Amino acid sequence: MQQSLIRNFCIIAHIDHGKSTLADRILQATQAIDEREMRDQVLDSMDLERERGITIKAQAVRVGYRAGDDRDYQLNLIDTPGHVDFSYEVSRSLAACEGALLVVDASQGIEAQTLANTYMALESDLEIIPVLNKIDLPAADPDLHARAIADLIGEDPESVLRVSAKTGAGVDEVLEAVVERVPPPSGDPAAPLRALIFDSVYDQYRGVVAFARVVDGEIRRRSRLRAMQSGLTLPAEEIGYLAPEMSPTEHLSAGETGYVVTTLKSLGELRVGDTLTLDGNPAEAALPGYREVRPMVFCGLFPLDADDYPALRDALERLSLNDASLVWEPETSQALGFGFRCGFLGLLHMDIVRERLEREYDLDLLATTPNVEYTVTDTSGSVLAVRSPVELPDPNYIEVIEEPYVRATVLVPHEGVGAVMGLCQERRGSFVTMEAIEQRQQVVYDLPLAEIVLDFHDQLKSRTRGYASLDYEPVGNRASPLVKLDILLAGDAVDALSMIVHRDTAYDRGRVLVERLQKTIPRQMFEVPIQAAIGGRVVARETVKAKRKDVLAKCYGGDISRKRKLLERQKEGKKRMKQVGAVEVPQEAFLSVLEIGDKAS
C-alpha cells in the first residue's frame, strides 16, 4: 500500500466517554463487520473487558475507507486502554500512530485521565482530532466543552467534531477528518526493516503473536526476523492484519500495522517495545522503545483450599503468558500457608487478575491487603526492597524507610476543591499547584502511593459526588516515618493482616481495623481477642464473643434428612473461611483494611 493512503490513529478517551462505541461505529461505517456480526464493544475481546466497559489490551484493526476524494484509504485503528493502571499501554499505542481522536463526553467534559493522555499524545507529535461524543444527551454542553478542548490543544473550537456514537451522527465526518488531518506515515519503504512491537498476545495454538507497526522497509511472510534489543531471531510464520479477525497477508510494508505469528512460547522472550528487523539485512539502529513497566502494588494471593496451590501456580503462569506486567513469586504465610506475592500495575489490574483467576480458573482465593514497594536502608547500610510487611526488618535495624510517591492530578468542579484538598491533606499529600481549566480546577498534589492504593479513589468519588477524576504518575521515593502495624488474633500475630502505616495514623488505623474485624469475624467456640499492636505494644483491642447457642432446634423422624442437609450447607459456608491458628476468619476480613474510609483519618 502506498503510504500516502495509510492513516494510523488511536482513540484517547476517559472511561465511559464512548471510545469503544465510537470504535464500533467506525467498524460499521467502513463495513469492516456487517450488521449481523455486530455486537457491543467488538474490540474488547475479554468478557471482563466487556462487562466492566474497559479496554485492557491495545489492539489494531485495519479497515478500508473510500473517502470524499474518491480514493481508497487504509485506516489502522489502534485501541487504547482508558485506565490509569494501563497508561503505559497508551504510550505504546501512541508510538504506532500519527494521529489521535480525543473523545470527550459532551456532558462531562475533560477528565484527568484524558488530560494526561492528551499531553502524552502532544509530546509524541500526534495530530489530535478532538471529538465531542454523546451530543444527543440532554445534559450535553458541546459549546462549553469545545472551548475547553480547543484551549487544551491550542486549536479553534470550530475544529472540534460533534458526534453521537450511539446514534451514528457525525461518524462519517470523523472518518473524513482522519483522512484529511492525520498525516500519512513517512517511513522509508526501501530502507532495511524496522518495525516497533507495540503489543503481544499469547495464543495457545500459535505461540506469541506480536503486533507491530512497520516504520521502514517491509516484512514478508516467512522472513527471518531479529529482535534488535534481545538479539533473538524468529520466523514470521504468518503475517497479517486484524479486520477485525486475523487476516493473513503476504507482506506488511512501511506505514502499515499488523501482526506477526512467531513460534515463541512465552511473551517474556519477545519484549514489547523491541524493534523487529530482518536477520539477513538488519537496520543500523533500533527504534526508541518503551520504558520498562514496574509493578506498583503488591498483595498475597492464597488458595482457600491448600490443595489448590499447584492450580494457582498454573493459572498465574498462564495469565502471565498474556500479561507481562504481572509478576509473582512464592510466598509462605504463617497464617495462610503457601501462596504467591503478586505485583500489579495498580488496584484495577489487581482486581482484574484476581477475578480472572477465580472466574476462568475456578479458584477460591484469599487476597491480602495490597501494599506498595518500600525501600529500606538498614543500619549496616544495605538497601532492600520490601514488598510485604513481613519483610520489614526490626525497627532497631532500620536506618530509613522510603516509600513511592506519585504526582496526582485531580480535575474537579470549583465547589469540590475543598473536599479534594481535604482528602489529599489527610492522605499525607503535599500541595504542588492548582489552576483553572474552563469550569474546573486542576489540583495537583504529591501523595504517597500507599495512600492512593488504600481507598483514595473511592473517597475522591464519594466526597465530590463522582465529579472528580484522578490521574497520577510516579515521582520517586521519599523517606517517611513508617511503622508496622500488627494484628493479633487470639494472642497470635497474623502476618497476613500486618500493614505498614505512617506513625501518626497507626493508632487510628489499628483501632478502626480491630473494630471492623470484630464485626467481620463470626463467633467461634471460644472468645477471640483481636488486638492491634505497634512495635509489640497493644494499642487497640476488641473481642469476638464465644458462641453461646448453636443447636438444631428440633430433629425428629420427619426432618433428619433436612437437618443433615442444613449441616452440609453450614459446611459450605465454612469453606469460605480460612483457618488462622484456631480461628476461622472469613475472606472479607483480609480486605477490611481497604475499607478504612474516613474513620481512620
Added chain:
Amino acid sequence: MSPVRHLYAHLPFCSSRCGYCAFVVEVGNLESRDAYLEALLAELALEGGVLGPLDTVYLGGGTPTLMLPRRLGRLLDALSPWLRPDAEITVEANPETVDARQLEALVEAGVTRISLGVQSLQPHLLAALDRAATPDQARAAVACARAAGFSGVSLDLLFGVPGQTPDDLRRDLDEVVRLAPDHVSWYELELKPGSALAQQGVAAPDEDAAADAYRAVVHGLEDEGYRWYETANFARPGHRCRHSLAYWGAADYLGLGVGAVSTVGGRRWRNAPGVGAYADALGEGRAPRRSHERLDADTARRERWMLGLRLDRPLQLAWAGPPDRPEALPRLRELGLLEGPVTDEVRLSREGRFVQNAVLGELMEYA
C-alpha cells in the same frame, strides 16, 4: 432386616395455619377425613409387612384431635395386631380442640400419652403465633388430660417468639412448672421459609438474647426436677418420650400419611404432600407419590452423630462409629466442650450441649 418397632402417622388436618408453621397441613377440608383415614389404613396394609411388635406409635399433625377419637380409635384398632402391651402411644393435640369427654375417649382407645401444643401462656405471644387457644384453654386441657388418666402429659412451648421478653419467658416457665407436666418440649422458634412470619420479614432475635432464653429454659426446668435429656426436651424421671428416643437412636421407623417420612433398612422415603392425591393413589391400591433417598454407610454414621449428640448420655463410639476428624477431639476437650476420656464414648459437657452444632462441625464432614 430387623422388623420396625416404631410407627408414625401424620394427621394433617388443621382449622387454620399458624404464623410459624411450614409443616404439611391441610387447612379445612374436614369432609376428607374419612377418605384420608381409609387411605392411611390402606398404606398400613401396603407397608405393614416391615413391622414387628410396635414399641411406640406417634400420631402427629396437623391437629390429630380434629380426626376425633372414633377415627383415631379405628387407626389404633388396625394397629392392634402389632402393638406390644406396654406400647407408648402418643397423640398430639391443640388445647382448644379437646374436652374431657374426648380425652377420656382417647385413653379408652389405648392412647397412653398426650402432647399438648401450648406454645405459650401469654395472650400476646399466642396472638403473635396465630394460636387459637387461650391460656385458660391450655390450663383446662392439662387438667382434663390429668383427669382422663394419660400416663404421660407433655407440653410443647416456644422461646424466641417475636416480642417475647425475658419476663414473658419467666412467666411461661413459672406457669409450666405450676401445671406440672411429666414432659416438656421447649423449642426455639424457627422462622422457616414458607411460614407467614418469615414472609412478613420478622427477624430472629439476636444471638445473645436467644442464648439467654435457651439457658433460662434449661435452668428453670432443671431447677424443678426435669431432666434436660435432649437438646429441646425435658422429662420427669420415667417420662422420656420413647418414640423420640427411637429417632435419636437412629432406629428404623415407618411413617404413614401425607408428608410422612419412613426410614427402613438404609432406605428413606417421604410421601408427597396433598391429601387428595394421597387418598386417590391408595384408593387404587398404589403407593402414594414418594421421594426416595438411600443412606450409605457414611451418611448413616454422620446421622448417628448428629442425633446421638442431642442426648444427655454419652455417644457410644461402638454404636455411632468414628468421627471424621478425631484430631479435633483433644482441642474440644481443652475448650471444655467435651468431658472425660474419649476412648469408648464421647460426652458433651454442659457447655458443649449448648453449642453441639459447632462441636459436630469440628468432628464431622457434612459434605
